Amino acid sequence: MADEQKPEQKPKERKERKKTAEAEGEEGVLKTAAKAIGKAAGKVAVAAGVEPTPPAKAKSVKPMKLQKKNKSRLPRRQKKAQQKAAAARLAV
Numbered sequence: 001m002a003d004e005q006k007p008e009q010k011p012k013e014r015k016e017r018k019k020t021a022e023a024e025g026e027e028g029v030l031k032t033a034a035k036a037i038g039k040a041a042g043k044v045a046v047a048a049g050v051e052p053t054p055p056a057k058a059k060s061v062k063p064m065k066l067q068k069k070n071k072s073r074l075p076r077r078q079k080k081a082q083q084k085a086a087a088a089r090l091a092v
Helices: 021-048 076-091
Strands: none
Touching: none
């Protein structure tokens, strides 16, 4: 068994798919018809005096900014002193 050698196989070549002549012809006809229609529409628009509009630029979308809060930022000692003063006013 080990003495027997297998014949070497050639790597298989992939066959390319051929497009049918009908499919290529139909695509060509559609493309040429679309081009002809576009040209005709352009000529009619120019004759009517319509100016071509430039493409609109896309607006850049920026994230919203957070609003600043109207809080008084005091050091801890001053804040506690204010709280004590406010409590003393309510107690009196």
